[in-house]
Amino acid sequence: MRSVFRTAFLFIVCAGAAFAQSGRAPVEVDRIVAVVNDEVITFNELRARLDSALVHLKRQGTPLPPHEVMERQMLERLVVDRIQLQTARDTGLRVDDAQLDQAINRIAAGNKMTLAQFREALERDGIRYATFREEIRDEMTVSHLREREVDNRLVIGDAEVDNFIASETAKDGSGDEVEIAHILLRAPESASPEQLQGLKTKADGIVARLAAGEDFSQLAAAFSDAPDALQGGVMSPRPLDRLPGLFADALAKLKPGEVAPILRSPNGFHIVKLLTRKGGIALPPVQQTHARHILVRVNELVAESEALRKLSGLRERLAHGGDFAELARLYSQDGSAAKGGDLGWLYPGDTVPEFERAMDALQPNEISEPVQSPFGFHLIQVLERRVQDVSSERQRMAARQVLRERKLDEAYQDWLRQLRDRAYVEYRLEER
Numbered sequence: 001m002r003s004v005f006r007t008a009f010l011f012i013v014c015a016g017a018a019f020a021q022s023g024r025a026p027v028e029v030d031r032i033v034a035v036v037n038d039e040v041i042t043f044n045e046l047r048a049r050l051d052s053a054l055v056h057l058k059r060q061g062t063p064l065p066p067h068e069v070m071e072r073q074m075l076e077r078l079v080v081d082r083i084q085l086q087t088a089r090d091t092g093l094r095v096d097d098a099q100l101d102q103a104i105n106r107i108a109a110g111n112k113m114t115l116a117q118f119r120e121a122l123e124r125d126g127i128r129y130a131t132f133r134e135e136i137r138d139e140m141t142v143s144h145l146r147e148r149e150v151d152n153r154l155v156i157g158d159a160e161v162d163n164f165i166a167s168e169t170a171k172d173g174s175g176d177e178v179e180i181a182h183i184l185l186r187a188p189e190s191a192s193p194e195q196l197q198g199l200k201t202k203a204d205g206i207v208a209r210l211a212a213g214e215d216f217s218q219l220a221a222a223f224s225d226a227p228d229a230l231q232g233g234v235m236s237p238r239p240l241d242r243l244p245g246l247f248a249d250a251l252a253k254l255k256p257g258e259v260a261p262i263l264r265s266p267n268g269f270h271i272v273k274l275l276t277r278k279g280g281i282a283l284p285p286v287q288q289t290h291a292r293h294i295l296v297r298v299n300e301l302v303a304e305s306e307a308l309r310k311l312s313g314l315r316e317r318l319a320h321g322g323d324f325a326e327l328a329r330l331y332s333q334d335g336s337a338a339k340g341g342d343l344g345w346l347y348p349g350d351t352v353p354e355f356e357r358a359m360d361a362l363q364p365n366e367i368s369e370p371v372q373s374p375f376g377f378h379l380i381q382v383l384e385r386r387v388q389d390v391s392s393e394r395q396r397m398a399a400r401q402v403l404r405e406r407k408l409d410e411a412y413q414d415w416l417r418q419l420r421d422r423a424y425v426e427y428r429l430e431e432r
Contacts, residue, residue, distance in 0.1 A: 034075060035426040036082045041075070046429075048131075050074045053230045062232050063215045065222035073222065073229060075429055080416065083423045085138055088145045095140045103136060150412045156403045164399045176240045178251060179275040181216050181233040184413070186225035187268035189421040203262045203269040210259055216273050225268070226413075234275070242405040247272055267413040286348060290383040291359055292324060292341035294332040297376035307377045311370040315379055318367055324381055333376070345386075347394065355380065 034041040053074060057064060064070070088094070108118035119129045183206060185199045206219055217232025224233050240248050247270070250260035254274040263270040294314060296307040314327055325340025332341050343351075351359070358371040359380050368380040 031428075033427070033429045034079055035424070035428070036079055037086055037424050039082060039086065041078050041082060046071065046075055046078060049078060057221060057230065057232075060217070060232065062221060063218040065218055069222045071429065073224075075427070076225070077227075077229075079423075079425055080420055081138065081142065083419055084142045084145055084416075086423075087149075087419060088141045093141065093145055093148065095137050095144065100133060100137050100140065103140060104133065107136070146412055150415050151408060154404060154407060154411055156400050156407075160403055161396055161399050164403055165395065177237050177278040178240050178243070179237040179277075180235050180243070180247070180251065181220060181273045181275055182226055182228070182235055182247075183216075183220045183224040183233050183271040184226040184229075184267065185223065185269045185271075186413070186417055187266075189418050199269050200262070203271060206271055207259065207262060210271075210273075216259075237276070237278075238405070239402075240277075242402050244406050244410050246270070248406075265410065267410065267417055287385060287387050288345045288347055289359055289385050290345050291343050292328065292381050292383065293336070293343060293355075294324075294328045294341050294379040295334045295336075295376055296331070296378075297333045304372075304377075308370055311377050311379055315367060315370070318379075324367075341381075 030042045030044045032040045033043050033046050050070060053070070054064065065073075104118075105115055108115050111118060111121075113121065122129055122132055183203075185203055187196060187199055191199075202223070206223060209219060210216060217234070220226075220229050220233030223229075226233060228235060240251060243251070244265075246263050246265055247260075250263055250272060251274050254260060256274050256276050258274055260272045260274075263272065294311065296302070296310050298304050298307050310331070314322075314331060317327065318324060325342070328341030329337055331337075336343055346359075348356070350356075352373050352375070354371060354373040355378060358368050358378075359382060362368055362380065362382040364382050364384055366382060368378070371378045371380060
């Protein structure tokens with residue numbers, strides 16, 4: 001609890017003697033609103049996050065819940081974020097400055113700005129660049145933590161894939177794209193019957209308010225424990241069969257605007273509203289390319305100029321009748337070398353974009369100029385092309401991905417609930 005003792009009373013008395021002489025009361029600059037394990041959350045932190053969320057909700061046109069409700073919701077969000085950041089720190093996970101700079105540069109480029117222009121835009125909106133950097137670092141840290149602790153540990157067995165492919169769900173056109181809004185009332189890991197009944201009563205009350213015409217997004221912002229609560233609970237559009245099975249079954253027969261009956265999962269109680277539904281699009285046949293390549297890697301021993309010189313010499317030998325497969329076996333620096341550089345039949349997206357663009361521009365039997373990718377420099381030759389339906393192997397890969405997407409959010413919420421229940425949290429928001 002060292003941090004707690006260091007910051008046990010975060011208010012500053014300015015010019016104490018002057019205040020004493022003038023009879024004016026001390027001015028509270030900041031205070032503790034929550035203790036999370038050995039750290040504190042201050043009122044200024046809460047206010048900054050709350051102000052940002054309010055701006056976002058106003059831009060969306062979402063009716064605002066009462067201020068004290070928003071304050072409690074945001075504090076709980078800060079608590080959960082802080083627990084995740086502590087877990088990342090305690091297990092050695094960190095985002096260094098180089099990774100952070102790359103991410104911010106991508107954000108700036110995505111907004112069609114240079115980094116300098118992006119910084120200026122942030123300042124105009126009243127956002128300090130240093131604060132923005134640390135918020136992005138925290139978001140990246142939490143994302144990496146989720147990947148390590150949840151995403152990478154989720155296993156989809158072959159039997160699940162077989163059952164999915166054979167099921168009517170995979171055949172009945174349930175790939176309809178849906179957009180939904182969601183309210184989660186999270187249950188503690190070892191919730192008592194009384195706690196569960198209290199949550200169910202709360203869910204019933206929310207449904208009654210929805211039936212009376214209250215705005216779903218406003219109620220989500222006020223009550224939902226899901227990460228998207230302050231976005232009105234709206235989830236990005238996705239195929240129906242990529243939602244958790246519990247959701248997909250409940251939404252299958254709903255019309256846009258309707259709310260499903262309250263759903264119960266291990267994570268708590270869910271209220272789900274169907275916003276839009278679009279018919280699924282059948283997957284068309286795709287073009288495959290049979291290609292081979294010779295790769296020369298760039299590293300501390302081989303400069304770019306040396307790699308280019310080497311590949312240019314090999315291309316010259318090929319132009320004068322050299323055997324591609326033989327040269328690949330001798331000089332290519334990847335696993336395909338033993339097969340004469342043969343990469344087999346490639347689907348769109350199988351290779352990195354730089355490689356794919358160069359490959360797609362080639363005619364059969366044509367050999368590219370040296371092409372740079374993150375792996376080094378390549379000579380690429382297209383052997384042949386064909387158009388065909390998705391193979392059974394691809395179908396299994398797609399089915400496995402669908403099952404992963406169904407389970408990931410539920411697995412993350414379950415992990416988050418366990419993490420939250422193990423933490424020491426003390427609320428002090430009401431201490432004025």
